[in-house]
Amino acid sequence: MRIVKTGTAGTLESSDVMITVRSNGTDGVQIALQSIVEKQFGKQIRATIEDTLKSMSIDHAYIDVKDQGALDCAITARLVSAVYRAAGIEKIDWEAL
Amino acid sequence: MPDNPVNHEIPDEILSAFDRKLFSGAYSNTPHIRIDKGNRSLPRLNKIVDTIEQVVIKTGLSDGMTISFHHHFRGGDKVINMVMDVISHMGIKNLTLAASSLTTVHSPLVGHIKSGTISRICTSGIRGELADEISAGLMDHPILIHSHGGRARAIETGKIKIDVAFLGVPTCDVYGNANGYTGASACGSLGYAKVDAHFARKVVLITDTIAEYPNTPFSIHQDQVDYIVVVDQVGDPKGISSGATRLTKNPRDILIGSLAAKVIACSGYFEDGFSLQTGSGGASLVTTKFLREYMEQQNIRANWALGGITAQMVKLHEDGLIKRLLDVQSFDQEAIRSIGENRYHSEIDASYYANPLNKGCAVNKINVVVLSALEIDTEFNVNVLTGSDGVLRGASGGHSDTAIGSGLSIVVAPLIRGRSATVVDQIKTVITPGSTIDVLVTDRGIAVNPRRPQVAEQLRRCKLPVIPISELKEKAQKLAGVPEPIIFEKKIVAVVEYRDGTILDVVRQVQA
Numbered sequence: 001m002r003i004v005k006t007g008t009a010g011t012l013e014s015s016d017v018m019i020t021v022r023s024n025g026t027d028g029v030q031i032a033l034q035s036i037v038e039k040q041f042g043k044q045i046r047a048t049i050e051d052t053l054k055s056m057s058i059d060h061a062y063i064d065v066k067d068q069g070a071l072d073c074a075i076t077a078r079l080v081s082a083v084y085r086a087a088g089i090e091k092i093d094w095e096a097l
Numbered sequence: 098m099p100d101n102p103v104n105h106e107i108p109d110e111i112l113s114a115f116d117r118k119l120f121s122g123a124y125s126n127t128p129h130i131r132i133d134k135g136n137r138s139l140p141r142l143n144k145i146v147d148t149i150e151q152v153v154i155k156t157g158l159s160d161g162m163t164i165s166f167h168h169h170f171r172g173g174d175k176v177i178n179m180v181m182d183v184i185s186h187m188g189i190k191n192l193t194l195a196a197s198s199l200t201t202v203h204s205p206l207v208g209h210i211k212s213g214t215i216s217r218i219c220t221s222g223i224r225g226e227l228a229d230e231i232s233a234g235l236m237d238h239p240i241l242i243h244s245h246g247g248r249a250r251a252i253e254t255g256k257i258k259i260d261v262a263f264l265g266v267p268t269c270d271v272y273g274n275a276n277g278y279t280g281a282s283a284c285g286s287l288g289y290a291k292v293d294a295h296f297a298r299k300v301v302l303i304t305d306t307i308a309e310y311p312n313t314p315f316s317i318h319q320d321q322v323d324y325i326v327v328v329d330q331v332g333d334p335k336g337i338s339s340g341a342t343r344l345t346k347n348p349r350d351i352l353i354g355s356l357a358a359k360v361i362a363c364s365g366y367f368e369d370g371f372s373l374q375t376g377s378g379g380a381s382l383v384t385t386k387f388l389r390e391y392m393e394q395q396n397i398r399a400n401w402a403l404g405g406i407t408a409q410m411v412k413l414h415e416d417g418l419i420k421r422l423l424d425v426q427s428f429d430q431e432a433i434r435s436i437g438e439n440r441y442h443s444e445i446d447a448s449y450y451a452n453p454l455n456k457g458c459a460v461n462k463i464n465v466v467v468l469s470a471l472e473i474d475t476e477f478n479v480n481v482l483t484g485s486d487g488v489l490r491g492a493s494g495g496h497s498d499t500a501i502g503s504g505l506s507i508v509v510a511p512l513i514r515g516r517s518a519t520v521v522d523q524i525k526t527v528i529t530p531g532s533t534i535d536v537l538v539t540d541r542g543i544a545v546n547p548r549r550p551q552v553a554e555q556l557r558r559c560k561l562p563v564i565p566i567s568e569l570k571e572k573a574q575k576l577a578g579v580p581e582p583i584i585f586e587k588k589i590v591a592v593v594e595y596r597d598g599t600i601l602d603v604v605r606q607v608q609a
């Protein structure tokens with residue numbers, strides 16, 4: 001999958017996360033994380049994002065994460081949506097998800 | 098010879114036998130009496146001082162003294178910042194600030210702490226920037242956190258000696274009769290301020306509305322008041338209260354509230370004539386709403402309700418479902434209206450409410466209380482002061498007072514807030530000991546303190562989802578994950594006093 005534009009998913013509601021994905025050329029995966037639980041869960045949030053990107057074979061992307069205390073499942077779902085949008089993919093293979 | 102208006106002889110033995118001094122003129126021993134007679138309706142006989150600066154001078158406030166404020170204007174309070182700016186400008190240092198509570202609008206106090214004007218703080222609660230700064234080690238002396246009842250006890254027993262109380266009041270007359278339910282900045286009950294007015298060495302009222310004498314019925318009375326200052330505005334009505342505390346639409350709060358109401362209805366405490374206190378939090382308000390349905394179905398009326406009075410309580414009162422309201426703090430516009438209008442909606446002071454050492458406080462008579470929690474551990478100890486990041490952001494309030502006083506104390510809380518578990522192995526700060534908490538109601542199940550097996554049995558019989566609190570903790574952990582531990586410095590930033598005056602816990606500085 002290739003990032004061709006900016007894709008966003010999520011909201012700034014409590015317990016949600018807003019994730020924006022855009023291309024950064026070939027600079028690897030860059031994560032800008034702002035979280036209300038950064039101290040307690042920062043490491044876990046980064047790990048979740050990195051694992052999800054790896055599973056989608058994304059090696060280069062700038063990921064902006066504004067977290068309001070989302071659970072891992074919500075973070076993964078928002079990230080996958082944002083990546084699909086940033087890759088310009090409209091037909092989603094739901095079975096594969 | 099005797100100075101007696103009719104020249105009767107008064108022997109010295111009489112004076113010594115009665116331990117009295119001889120009459121020395123009608124005006125000489127009563128400085129407040131006006132010597133020149135005249136038209137008494139003219140506001141000449143008054144206590145009004147032109148400015149806050151002048152009143153500070155008159156009170157004799159000096160370095161190292163203790164000043165007090167109340168928090169009935171909540172987020173709309175203008176008095177604390179206004180008075181502190183003046184005191185700070187006058188160069189007085191090293192004061193102890195004894196406020197009944199502090200809110201997010203009090204962040205300018207950070208500057209007064211840095212300048213040395215304030216060196217110690219006692220309060221029930223603390224939030225916002227001020228709380229963040231104190232958690233980060235702003236002050237040399239830890240702040241003291243007390244409960245509402247604990248504060249009343251400390252003031253009555255002289256543990257907190259207030260030199261000057263600066264009490265904002267919505268209206269007062271020229272002689273110092275003040276009430277809270279009239280005027281543009283109406284806040285309802287003045288329950289916390291009443292204690293200060295009674296015990297402070299000097300009492301200054303600050304108002305934006307001078308009422309006709311006598312401003313009856315009054316909460317603070319003329320015999321307690323030294324000076325009055327009139328200012329433009331004591332509070333911002335929008336911050337003092339919402340119109341009517343609105344019921345939440347959050348489905349999780351509605352679920353918790355409905356479960357809590359069922360817990361009360363099944364607990365064995367739900368009988369005609371019972372009494373209750375509920376808070377102003379989302380789930381707590383919903384509890385009141387659902388409880389109404391049980392009351393109507395089963396034809397049960399409450400004799401009285403206590404607390405923090407809200408629109409929900411007023412509605413129940415006016416509809417005849419709660420006979421009497423005892424009000425130490427009025428949370429919304431409806432409660433403020435009601436305390437002015439309803440004969441049996443009575444104002445009570447903080448000592449009557451919850452002072453553990455007086456001859457009988459109201460919390461001791463309450464049947465059921467519904468409380469909140471930021472965190473609760475598997476021993477039912479509750480934290481309502483520090484967040485999951487260890488930073489000060491709450492208030493002790495009447496939590497520990499009502500928990501121990503009530504027949505049944507119920508904590509309502511979502512199992513997870515954001516990503517932070519509410520039920521945990523170790524809470525950051527203890528405000529209320531677990532031995533005084535009976536039931537925990539969450540959106541994922543109900544836990545009953547093992548010391549109340551009969552209550553657990555009753556709830557099970559009603560098919561309520563009662564599970565061990567350790568299971569709730571595990572559920573929360575599974576959903577949220579295990580947080581990295583918060584790292585604290587050695588420095589203590591706050592000391593938690595239990596309502597009886599003993600030290601229950603300390604809060605340490607959070608590592609940056």
